Amino acid sequence: MERTPPIVTITSDFGWRDYHLALIKGTILQHTPNARIVDISNAVANYNIVEGAFLFRHAWQAFPAGTIHLLSINDFDQPDRPFLVFSHQGHHFVGPDNGLFSLIFQEQPASIFQLDTEDISFSRFPLADIFGKAVGHLAQDFPAGGMGSAVDQWLERITLQPVTGPNHIRGSVVYIDQFDNAILNIDRQLMENIGRDRSFELYFKRHSPITELSTSFHDVPVGEILCRFNSADLLEIAINMDRGASLLGLKIEDTVQIDFSNGKKQT
Template identity: 25%
Template sequence: MSKKFITLLTDFGYEDHYIAVLKGIIYSICPEAFVVDITHSIPKFNTKVASCILNFAYKYFPRGTIHSVTVYPEVGTNMKALIMKTKNYVFVGPDNGVLSIAAEDDGIEKVYEITNKDYMRDDMSRTFHGRDIFAPVPAFLACGVKPEDMGVQVYDYHTISMEKSYVKNESITGEIIHVDSYGNVIMNIGKEQLDSLNVLDGEILEVHVGVIKYEIVFAETFSGISPGKLGLIIDSENLLELCVFKGSAAKMVSASIGDKIQLKKKS
């Protein structure tokens, strides 16, 4: 049997035993699986951030990888547990929209509600469905169980809609969608939108973060920004990123996820 990859993405953090429990269950069911942690540092209960991180990461794994997500403030309710089969991957998680952006990006083929208790833990709790559903289900999938054997096909499920950035009157409006561990502030503004303003390396942009205006250089690399100064670059996902060379942009501008961004060329 070829090695089957399972990824885990949660808001559990690294201080407790929860991640080890998930991995222990997966390896007990399917020793041939290979488990990769995307991250367990999602802000608590923040399904929007989790969906963004999943969308950033999923596509770099081998075809057939099973992506399991447990960011689930609704745990213990009657919310459905889902398997989403897409063109190249399988996604497992709660029906709160956390899977939707990545799954739609890859192309959803079928969606199943997990109903067969044979593939859940016998002693189901109301507080730890990561252990009881979202670890065993991907493990059984990795060992060859088909999604249709685990539940019933459904056509209604929740999605998360991301606000779109837009260009108007030589200005781009967007929002902050992620702040990484370096303090880089990532926006939903793409390279093509910046290109529409014909912004060149070294140009100064007027950037409003909330109600505060900054004048910030656009650079092609981090080293094109003076140490300790704010800069703008296009990151590896072709998204605009506010950064500080060898520093934290998030701290410098007190930026938070969801803050509005507006930028234009300096007049």
């Protein structure tokens, strides 16, 4: 039976202007000519593993089992930095041990391995060889453990988490998307658990609070402020048909607070 061409995703901070991304893709195709390469994002802000983790975390599960995911953020030209490889939920992952994976997964997989990169230490661009050889190995259904030695844990990074009380949630802006919507670290489940169907006031900066949850942008007139849950079930602050974050002065790590009333929401 002919082997299904492997899907390989790339998430990086390389951008599109330079040749490095093409060099990586070309090397992958040398090792695995039938690979189907998909870019999740190569526009991650330079060295920003928090942003890269956010983008990847909300995309990778859309791909079929067997997909090989390559992550390259804040690892350029550092061949001595450990690289990890592991399999999880039927997918394969390769990337630097710089805290990135701890921001993506709530729990560490049972088995993770540090890639053996001794034979590529003199390459003119080690990352291309690291990824090319890893894809070549995993695409043949060889186990991740065949590429290095087992390690007990990966590097942990801590990010800002919402602070909650019986009647409030204090969160922060974690991402500003292409449409300039400010995405918060408050998900639907947390909002429902704390809110319990009560009225709320969402405070940010010195603006008047938002008191209604919208389903779509067009629930409010053009130019009006709204909050809604996006496709990742994260709360976002936006302006219908305009650049919300810029106009509202919202930046990454800015604090927001949701206060809930003591009574049930009026219908």
